[in-house]
Ligand SMILES: Cc1cc2nc3c(=O)[nH]c(=O)nc-3n(C[C@H](O)[C@H](O)[C@H](O)COP(=O)(O)OP(=O)(O)OC[C@H]3O[C@@H](n4cnc5c(N)ncnc54)[C@H](O)[C@@H]3O)c2cc1C
């Protein structure tokens with residue numbers, strides 16, 4: 001039976017897509033929200049580190065599965081390799097209702113004003129497609145606020161002298177530090193940094209009918225046992241469904257965006273749980289499938305009118321793939337830093353996010369989430385034993401006597417880091433898979449070295465006696481912070497969408513996920529993606545209410 | 552510490568205990584463990600794997616890899632419904648090859664070497680000294696150093712991961728780091 005025509009299709013129920021589904025259904029549009037995965041619950045997963053979404057050595061509980069999904073990874077020598085979702089080279093986020101927002105660490109950063117004006121702040125960077133966003137922090141500020149209040153953030157920006165201005169405080173008070181956090185807070189002050197409690201998409205008190213955080217050890221990579229972590233799956237998506245205007249269609253793999261002879265989007269083609277093919281039509285289509293899957297969909301939807309894929313007339317779809325050039329330092333302590341209170345990451349400084357002499361950009365620095373036992377087996381100073389008695393003793397002695405400081409270094413986007421589709425390798429449904437290739441610029445490594453020094457200094461001040469730094473390799477970034485592959489811009493020749501996320505060529509086709517980011521900030525990206533979801537929705541709703549039916 | 556925080560901690564202890572309980576129950580009820588110990592590995596392969604597991608994570612105050620059921624973890628995961636089934640042939644080929652390949656330099660098979668020689672031999676494999684011409688010595692298409700890396704990583708998973716996958720017997724590694 002044919003599906004009933006609706007006003008809007010949203011592809012992907014993650015950070016961006018969940019928000020859009022709620023906003024459109026509240027405005028009275030009929031919406032189908034497509035999700036390739038299902039619901040991912042704590043009770044079905046529990047505390048299993050080996051299938052958690054952070055280190056996933058056996059599988060990714062939050063999806064996708066290794067049976068139906070694969071990608072092609074291309075190394076710097078051009079060698080191709082087929083990779084599965086639980087391989088780092090796959091660059092996975094998740095595949096379930098809420099996507100990464102179920103299993104994330106829940107840091108809730110606003111980008112700073114400079115993060116939107118990187119080119120005018122820092123000038124040209126060799127080899128980089130660095131550009132300003134077509135919108136400013138001021139444009140997005142009200143939408144950050146909406147994300148903070150509707151999804152739920154605990155924090156206090158007034159502790160952070162570098163925080164961008166805001167109109168309204170966070171809806172919940174900040175989290176207290178555990179023993180390690182307190183130690184690092186004191187140490188940061190000693191070296192003249194300005195520490196504060198990281199804003200978190202977690203409940204520091206009961207919020208919106210859900211309980212307060214109980215500080216378990218496994219937060220990042222896991223679902224929350226008491227539903228105190230706020231994602232789209234327990235906030236905006238249920239609200240969208242409650243309106244009666246939004247149908248969430250799970251286990252539905254969208255494979256193509258359909259367009260008519262005039263180049264207008266008419267709907268999508270998808271496979272249901274039983275691999276039956278269907279078509280869903282709509283007035284508007286919004287892609288929120290993540291910065292790797294959204295470009296893949298556009299490229300796999302080529303027609304005579306769009307021979308290189310939709311929105312790809314100027315070859316910008318899939319370009320400028322970014323994540324963060326993560327760097328930092330680890331240290332060992334005489335006394336226990338561990339007091340049994342999770343989830344770990346709680347203290348940060350923004351002293352080095354911008355305004356670093358001779359450096360373009362920078363990073364926020366924060367202590368890391370508690371590493372679980374298997375993950376900790378890979379945390380060793382250079383030259384330390386990787387196995388045997390010494391390795392085991394290290395695990396026993398230092399599991400509770402360590403701290404790690406990490407910084408998501410803002411990368412300078414480059415045109416050669418990209419998502420393509422590989423016609424030779426197809427997924428379970430016969431569609432060409434994403435092929436990922438590229439590299440980091442030297443500039444990014446230089447910044448990482450600068451930032452890692454600051455992390456080292458911080459650990460020294462905290463009394464760590466064995467400290468080692470980590471600097472990222474030059475391979476392509478993306479991963480859990482993937483962004484940038486369908487950048488927004490005012491010039492259709494050098495961007496994929498306009499400033500409202502609308503594909504330049506197609507009036508009724510929008511993007512609302514990390515793909516839109518022109519640059520990826522000195523911070524984890526999710527709150528910005530949520531804010532963009534509100535921003536894009538706001539434009540669509542205003543047009544719709546003004547009578548525009550996008551026909 | 553305010554009251555909510557304390558309640559939260561109590562709740563967390565409760566969760567930990569319930570995790571321990573369900574995990575423990577799961578282990579106890581695995582049927583026929585002693586009768587048919589392994590799904591995939593034969594007796595001699597399992598013995599070699601036990602020796603490797605003890606070399607990677609040696610026994611001491613807390614169990615080594617062997618007594619922590621690392622071999623059982625690997626056996627389950629490389630069986631036809633395990634997460635690591637793609638590594639089935641790797642183990643089937645490399646375990647006996649690894650055991651025999653010490654004859655040349657050390658005069659006897661790996662399982663019969665003293666601990667010090669076992670370590671020396673494994674360090675040489677890890678460093679790639681046995682890679683050249685490995686195919687002619689029974690390693691098939693596999694590279695000894697690559698096998699070592701994979702096997703080492705799997706031992707870590709089996710020892711430090713959740714017992715639901717067959718290893719970490721009685722949560723020994725969690726007790727070692729006083730997580731419980
Ligand atoms: C373990 C972990 C920790 C993290 N911690 C943080 C953090 O602390 N702070 C932070 O800011 N960010 C964090 N992130 C990153 C954050 O989750 C992502 O930035 C964010 O989810 C990306 O949003 P998105 O809308 O672009 O894509 P996603 O949220 O990934 O949403 C895309 C959705 O589309 C679905 N989909 C894809 N293709 C199709 C298709 N063809 N048909 C149907 N559905 C499809 C996917 O299944 C997915 O649900 C973390 C991520 C992970 C995995």
Ligand code: SF4
Pocket residue numbers: 202203212213214215216217218219220223224225226227228229342343
């Ligand atoms: S620390 Fe634990 S209780 Fe708190 S939000 Fe994370 S998973 Fe939930």
